[in-house]
Amino acid sequence: MxxxxxxxxxxxxxxxxxxxxxxxxxxxxxxxxxxxxxxxxxxxxxxxxxxxxxxxxxxxxxxxxxxxxxxPEGDATDDGTVNRPGVTHLGLAVDDLDAFYAGLAPDVTTLSEPRTTESGTRILFVRDPEGNLVEVLEA
Missing domain, CATH: 3.10.180.10 (2,3-Dihydroxybiphenyl 1,2-Dioxygenase, domain 1)
Incomplete structure (x- = not known):
């Protein structure tokens, strides 16, 4: 192969x-x-x-x-809730999640403020203008 x-x-x-x-x-x-x-x-x-x-x-x-x-453009997918099978997201890492969050333009939609998970990873999800999810993380 x-x-x-x-x-x-x-x-x-x-x-x-x-x-x-x-x-x-x-x-x-x-x-x-x-x-x-x-x-x-x-x-x-x-x-x-x-x-x-x-x-x-x-x-x-x-x-x-x-x-x-x-x-031609196809039909838009469903609502894109993160836990729905088939929903995808892009993952990007930053050095300082709080600084990244503070620098976001006011019109950028987030699912929450930055959070620290049980694994110690800090995460934040934003939506692009199309509604696609982008996970921004500080490992």
């Missing part, structure tokens, strides 16, 4: 420009690499007739975060 390696972590969004602005500004990422993909092979691969995609790749300390906007 061929060696398996992580390549990227994908988040589907309905407005790529708005999502790029959020991830760049909230997590202090550099401007992403942007590109588009279309054609029959892409549509077949993603299982959506006539699909095209606009992509943005952020480098997060060696982990690639991929934001993708599809045309």
């Amino acid at each position: 061929t060696r398996l390696a992580a390549h990227h972590f994908g988040v589907t969004v309905s407005d790529l420009d708005r999502a790029v602005e959020f991830y760049r500004d909230t997590f202090d990422f550099d401007n992403p690499e942007r590109f588009a993909v279309s054609g029959e092979a892409f549509a077949d691969a993603v299982g959506v007739d006539g699909a095209t995609g606009r992509f943005a790749h952020f480098d997060a300390d060696g982990a690639r975060i991929e934001l993708v906007e599809y045309d």
Whole structure:
């Protein structure tokens, strides 16, 4: 078998420009690499007739975060409550969770203030403009 390696972590969004602005500004990422993909092979691969995609790749300390906007756009998923099977989230680490939390823009939605779990990990969940969950943690 061929060696398996992580390549990227994908988040589907309905407005790529708005999502790029959020991830760049909230997590202090550099401007992403942007590109588009279309054609029959892409549509077949993603299982959506006539699909095209606009992509943005952020480098997060060696982990690639991929934001993708599809045309045609599918229906939004359910409410995204964290404990529902199938709900996903992106996990990002920071050195100082309290400082990160204090620096959040007023319009960034959080599930709670930073909390310390039984394992000693400090966590905070935020929602991006699409409602996707992002766990920010201080291990």
